[in-house]
Amino acid sequence: MPFLPEPPQRHGAGPAVETAVLLVNLGTPDAPTAPALRRYLAQFLSDPRVVEIPRLLWALILHGIILRVRPAKSAAKYATVWTPDGSPLKVWTEKQAKLLQGMLGERGLRVRVAHAMRYGQPAIAHALDALKRKGVRRVLVLPAYPQYSGATTASVIDDVARWALRTRHVPELRFINRYHDDPAYIAALAQTVREHWQREGRADKLVMSFHGMPARTLQLGDPYHCECLKTGRLLAEALGLKDGQWLVTFQSRFGKAKWLEPYTEPSLVKLAKGGLKTVDVICPGFAADCLETLEEIDQEARAAFLAAGGQRFGYIACLNDHTAGMRALTGLAQRHLQGWPLDAPHPDTLALQRQRALTAGASE
Numbered sequence: 001m002p003f004l005p006e007p008p009q010r011h012g013a014g015p016a017v018e019t020a021v022l023l024v025n026l027g028t029p030d031a032p033t034a035p036a037l038r039r040y041l042a043q044f045l046s047d048p049r050v051v052e053i054p055r056l057l058w059a060l061i062l063h064g065i066i067l068r069v070r071p072a073k074s075a076a077k078y079a080t081v082w083t084p085d086g087s088p089l090k091v092w093t094e095k096q097a098k099l100l101q102g103m104l105g106e107r108g109l110r111v112r113v114a115h116a117m118r119y120g121q122p123a124i125a126h127a128l129d130a131l132k133r134k135g136v137r138r139v140l141v142l143p144a145y146p147q148y149s150g151a152t153t154a155s156v157i158d159d160v161a162r163w164a165l166r167t168r169h170v171p172e173l174r175f176i177n178r179y180h181d182d183p184a185y186i187a188a189l190a191q192t193v194r195e196h197w198q199r200e201g202r203a204d205k206l207v208m209s210f211h212g213m214p215a216r217t218l219q220l221g222d223p224y225h226c227e228c229l230k231t232g233r234l235l236a237e238a239l240g241l242k243d244g245q246w247l248v249t250f251q252s253r254f255g256k257a258k259w260l261e262p263y264t265e266p267s268l269v270k271l272a273k274g275g276l277k278t279v280d281v282i283c284p285g286f287a288a289d290c291l292e293t294l295e296e297i298d299q300e301a302r303a304a305f306l307a308a309g310g311q312r313f314g315y316i317a318c319l320n321d322h323t324a325g326m327r328a329l330t331g332l333a334q335r336h337l338q339g340w341p342l343d344a345p346h347p348d349t350l351a352l353q354r355q356r357a358l359t360a361g362a363s364e
């Protein structure tokens with residue numbers, strides 16, 4: 001019966017694992033080279049969720065200008081943060097998926113954890129096909145974006161939906177849209193700040209830098225800006241910071257349009273010129289260190305702050321594989337798995353068994 005899908009794969013003697021958590025991050029180029037960057041940027045910047053201007057006009061700008069100039073410039077930046085195992089974003093995301101698998105298992109949750117990238121590899125469709133081949137009937141999609149935005153979270157949902165459009169038997173699907181105010185996430189961030197203070201001493205101000213978005217997305221109803229501000233306020237509260245001791249800023253502006261303000265690097269320069277000597281910078285919107293944090297903040301923004309008269313710049317790493325951060329992701333997944341009976345055979349498996357039995361009977 002070649003037309004019937006394979007039954008779920010078994011782990012040892014126990015019943016089959018039919019539920020999966022798919023951890024999804026943005027994606028990253030395969031190599032710090034101009035050709036790899038061109039492929040990556042072409043896919044990323046062609047996504048209408050990312051650049052919301054008329055398609056034809058954008059195609060002309062993207063292919064006529066941006067993809068001719070930016071790949072080589074970006075490749076040189078990636079080269080400065082590349083590791084022997086590849087791009088930092090890839091390395092951390094793989095590690096997070098492994099740790100999440102272990103921590104969910106320790107809590108007795110029978111799930112399979114996989115990871116995927118919205119752009120580049122492993123593609124979401126590829127990961128979902130692989131999970132289906134293993135007999136997975138339910139997928140909890142966990143985009144690694146604490147704050148919801150159309151450009152990131154919704155784009156992951158689009159891609160899963162595109163896969164579903166061409167899939168006959170779609171598994172049950174759930175999405176985690178945000179965790180910007182999750183107490184365990186806020187506590188994990190606060191812990192990394194305190195650990196940094198213990199090691200390096202406490203700076204005069206804590207700057208919380210989030211990835212930017214075009215300013216008009218706020219008017220169009222994107223909740224991203226509000227969620228960043230809430231994360232910032234909750235983190236400041238958790239650390240007992242008073243007004244003036246912390247600041248939310250937005251980084252990674254792209255193009256000439258107005259983006260969410262205040263901008264990170266100009267703010268740091270203004271602070272230094274105004275007499276601020278020491279600053280700590282954290283990037284709470286990035287689940288893992290990547291080009292935007294390691295190069296743009298820890299290298300470029302640091303240099304700009306010091307050149308403007310600042311004396312000490314403390315970069316606080318993203319949650320990466322920090323135990324507190326991984327516990328937060330584990331708790332988040334656990335809550336969103338509730339109501340899925342992980343130990344009982346899925347009705348689709350039972351239906352498939354009946355279908356197999358029927359077809360076997362008919363052909364005898």
Ligand SMILES: C=CC1=C(C)c2cc3[nH]c(cc4nc(cc5[nH]c(cc1n2)c(C)c5CCC(=O)O)C(CCC(=O)O)=C4C)c(C)c3C=C
Binds near residue numbers: 089252285289
């Ligand atoms: C063109 C517009 C862009 C929007 C809108 C945007 C939103 C956005 N991005 C992230 C997270 C990441 N972005 C990263 C890199 C990156 N971002 C853009 C552009 C937009 N991002 C570009 C062109 C690039 C590539 C690098 C470059 O050429 O400058 C990354 C890092 C990826 C890596 O490989 O390390 C992350 C992560 C969020 C969260 C967001 C909206 C909220």
Ligand SMILES: [Fe+2]
Binds near residue numbers: 211252
């Ligand atoms: Fe980005």
Ligand SMILES: [Fe+2]
Binds near residue numbers: 252296
């Ligand atoms: Fe950047």
